[in-house]
Amino acid sequence: MKGVRTTTRRSRPVPLTQAEIRLRVNGIQVTRTVEVRRTLADFLREDLGLTGTHLGCEHGVCGACTVLLDGQAVRSCLLFAVQADGSEITTVEALGTPEALSPLQQAFMEHHALQCGFCTSGFLMSAHALLRDHPNPSDDEIREVLGGHLCRCTGYRAIFEAVRAAAARPRHRA
């Protein structure tokens, strides 16, 4: 009896303050122990050194920290790293390299779609997901997705033009 009770108690989950997580980040399998209050954004930047993901507001407004969670654009500041256990994360580091920009990045460069660059990786990830799902988006569809990001250099027009130009190219994918 006593033994049974102990087993029952043991099987009750205890709230964790740390957890081991396994996930794929830009195609690479990663295993780490994280504090459960660590956001995915901080995990990517601090634990994995992937500083292409930027943190602006840290409460879901600015969109700078946007990454892909199992292919969908999400705010990585509004997700705890522990919640990404078992999933696939894609960050801006997966798009292109300085020597070989992705077509979307190339279009951003050609259309002067960035000034200080702080918001850029977020815009790129959202636009990347949009063009993957809708190779020929309408202007309104582009605007709706870009509306989820803030650019304080006021470059929205150029960003819009860059995404439209990337969509018009035969291969926009990274």
Place this chain on the structure above:
Amino acid sequence: MKPAPFGYLAPRSRQQALDALRRFGPEAKLLAGGQSLVPLLAMRLVRPSVLIDLNRVPGLAYVRPFRGGLAIGAMTRQRAVEVHPLVAERVPLLREALRWVGHPQIRTRGTVGGSLAHADPSAELPAVAAALDARFVLASARGPRVVDTPRFFAGYLTTALEPDEMLVEVRLPALPAGAGWAFAEVARRHGDFALVGVAVVLRGDPDRRCTEARMAFTGVSHGPVRVAEAERSLVGRRVTAAAAVEAGRIAQAALEPHSDIHASAAYRRHVAGVLAARALEQAAARMQVSP
């Protein structure tokens, strides 16, 4: 901007979730999509000692036909609902309102149940629930219960949910046959919380005279508000531009919005009337009556 320490539980079944709520309810918060809760945690406006993450609980994300209307699982992502064919067919008002909820990058994660249970006074979905006479299925280790919209929204950021309960489903009755509908909103930027929003449902007889009107506002009180006098003013009449403006004026007089840094009470009251008139005209144009 980092959350205070908390204990984390990720139940793998509804039973485990209810058990966790029974044990930790008063000191716990349920984590659904996290698009409202995580900012509150980051700013330390809430400091629960335990976070119960519902994202690993199976069977809480679905859109199903239910008595001519729809039953939507509490953990269904807003984006999934927005693009669901049954929603377009049976409750187009919901799809229209969802487009005003945050941004696509928020709706990929945000859930229908999370928004309703958070009960922000400026949120869109509570107004839709009020306009559709939604019913809410609440579960706890004590058993399930169903509450209607007026009872569910109990006050500012407050619902009928007890500390050991969770919202598992929202039931949206079908719109009456031929009913017209509309959703209108004014926000400082698209994707911000509404300064004022209104959801409208209109039904008419073959002569296009209104037989039922529902007007549910958001952003003008501590929760969604129906204005019965304004609704009654339309019954028995054709919803012309003049009738719509008059109903808007009645709503303006009845509402008691508050002032905050985003808008004054007088501005909110004015916009509520204007939006109501616009939404009523749009809903009237969508009304289909059999000759």
